[in-house]
Amino acid sequence: MNAACSVFGLGMLALLACYIKRRYSKKNQDIDGFLKKHGPLPTNRYTYRSLKKITNSFKDKLGEGGYGIVYKGKLPNGNLVAVKLLKESKGNAEEFINEVTSIGWSNHVNVVTLLGFCFEGQRRALLYDFMPNGSLEKFIYAKNSHRSLNSDELFKIAVGIARGLEYLHRGCNTRIVHFDIKPHNILLDENFCPKISDFGLAKRLQGNNSIISMSGARGSVGFIAPEVYLNGFGSVSHKSDVYSYGMLVLDMVGCRNNANAQVGHSSEQYFPQWIYKQLEKTDECGHQDRLDGEERVTQRKMILVSLWCIQTNPSRRPPMSKVVEMLEGPLESLQIPDTPSLFTPPISQPISSSNVMVTV
Known part of the structure; x- marks a missing residue:
């Protein structure tokens, strides 16, 4: 009886893992399809793993707002960045990429520069130039x-x-x-x-x-x-x-x-x-x-x-x-x-x- 329950439990876990993997894969297909439709974005795309390395596992918190937490980071070239890790959003991939596109194409001395973004499942982040004097x-x-x-x-x-x-x-x-x-x-x-x-x-x-x-x-x-x-x-x-x-x-x-x-x-x-x-x-x-x-x-x-x-x-x-x-x-x-x-x-x-x- 115990052996049967164990087999059943392992089977359920396998189905759940498969379901999560398929949903994650579908989200990535959605964003990849959007990118193919609208062409390359004017900024870099980062993996969540690379963000952890850039921020030293999100160690240095700069601030927090209604849409996410901002961490200090350093790129491989030594440049300091601010990484805004967004809270889980109900918006779809297209809405997020629309936002990235809007900021990414902006180029003005009085508008913050978007250096990159991350989109992996529910993990979404934006990378900006680090502003040493913070906010006004x-x-x-x-x-x-x-x-x-x-x-x-x-x-x-x-x-x-x-x-x-x-x-x-x-x-x-x-x-x-x-x-x-x-x-x-x-x-x-x-x-x-x-x-x-x-x-x-x-x-x-x-x-x-x-x-x-x-x-x-x-x-x-x-x-x-x-x-x-x-x-x-x-x-x-x-x-x-x-x-x-x-x-x-x-x-x-x-x-x-x-x-x-x-x-x-x-x-x-x-x-x-x-x-x-x-x-x-x-x-x-x-x-x-x-x-x-x-x-x-x-x-x-x-x-x-x-x-x-x-x-x-x-x-x-x-x-x-x-x-x-x-x-x-x-x-x-x-x-x-x-x-x-x-x-x-x-x-x-x-x-x-x-x-x-x-x-x-």
Whole structure:
């Protein structure tokens, strides 16, 4: 009897192993078929085994987000890389490769460089250049211990991000809407040059069409545009990234944190109204006494541009090409826009502001 049970158990294990192997083989056939259909990818493909060697068995963890864990690694040539090991995804192989293709064909100084990817069954990973200064949120939120950035550095970072978004919206082979622009997704190299990263929520624009059809909203609390998750605010398009950019820059100059400290969570006052009052007093975010003349001009310019970017009606927001022009032009050419109304975005929370999906 025991011998019969053992034989039966071994038979079941063999069937299970065969089933897993066939499913794994089918997934690889799916991705191989996709690659044959669409041609070679503009980046390298790595095995999971090679990733373990590159990361020393995933020993050095750099950070963790809603879509995966990032590890530090070193290529055989000695170059340092960041390896993002994605959490198990319900998406199919084509969706993942579409994402790889979107980033892989991008080539801009302010967009992170994709060095490679891994796809083996449920194991999926992306390899990027290692950014020694990490992400922007480490430098702009007061609770973090990293050194603060001066107004000139912040301005250059703001312009770099704007140029990167302008490229994604208009300049690259495949126009892309990022949908998750926030300090956590802006990486800084050794010279504090910003790189837009994390394209997990990105959508590609089809042809000349700028309007995106979506069944559910995507983005991060505090940065997501109102039209992305509420009907009646306009169409979802590249202008949704413009809104997120405006919120990001307001965080960079400290406006939202200062508004939160002075107005309080319980207040019904909409924080742009607080900013407008500061503008009237020529004290943009409550710390003009710490700034010299040139720094005040830079801060005021960043705030005015941000207020244009966060207009409730998407058609009132400038495209990113115009944002770059406004930032690099004279302050005297910028007018104060109308106060946005009817929508109160939550104050962003450092570190814990993770990706959220909101059903429309």
